Amino acid sequence: MVAAMASIADHSGLRPWRVIALRGDARKRLGRALAKANGTRAEKGIAKACRAPLVLTVVVSPHKTKKIPLWEQEAVASGVAHSLGLLLHEAGWGSMWRTGAPARSKVMRRALGLGKREYLLGWIYVGGIPDRDRKSKPRKPLDLSRHLTEL
Ligand SMILES: Cc1cc2nc3c(=O)[nH]c(=O)nc-3n(C[C@H](O)[C@H](O)[C@H](O)COP(=O)(O)O)c2cc1C
Numbered sequence: 102m103v104a105a106m107a108s109i110a111d112h113s114g115l116r117p118w119r120v121i122a123l124r125g126d127a128r129k130r131l132g133r134a135l136a137k138a139n140g141t142r143a144e145k146g147i148a149k150a151c152r153a154p155l156v157l158t159v160v161v162s163p164h165k166t167k168k169i170p171l172w173e174q175e176a177v178a179s180g181v182a183h184s185l186g187l188l189l190h191e192a193g194w195g196s197m198w199r200t201g202a203p204a205r206s207k208v209m210r211r212a213l214g215l216g217k218r219e220y221l222l223g224w225i226y227v228g229g230i231p232d233r234d235r236k237s238k239p240r241k242p243l244d245l246s247r248h249l250t251e252l
Pocket residue numbers: 197198199200201222223240
């Protein structure tokens with residue numbers, strides 16, 4: 102699925118993103134950093150990070166270029182996160198994109214080994230879909246008169 106991200110919209114093809122996968126005990130590192138950033142007990146953070154068997158960390162890895170502003174590079178990384186969610190759904194997995202104040206903290210940056218210019222867009226928690234969620238109501242349809250207009 103990550104390989105499929107080669108074809109998402111990407112101005113100048115910079116590929117200004119990367120994904121750090123956390124499974125098994127690697128999730129505990131995330132959990133400890135969540136706890137430290139939130140000022141809570143380590144167990145609490147670890148329990149949060151271990152809610153799903155796979156946690157995908159979505160990172161913006163910006164290139165230093167005047168031609169492509171940062172927001173466009175962030176839009177590419179955001180496209181990756183959204184597209185992965187859709188592909189996961191299509192393949193039968195449940196996923197949830199989560200953020201929170203710790204995402205941009207120093208503690209988190211260190212725990213995940215981010216480079217100087219890199220920053221997080223959050224985590225996609227991936228796992229099975231519990232029965233109760235399979236029965237949940239679909240989202241409300243869009244009010245297209247608001248979301249699609251003609252000039
Ligand atoms: C950038 C971003 C950050 C998000 N962070 C959170 C979060 O921290 N906690 C949360 O409950 N939902 C968060 N969401 C929303 C969920 O990913 C998801 O869209 C929402 O729970 C509805 O999911 P559903 O349509 O499958 O019910 C975030 C969404 C985005 C795009």
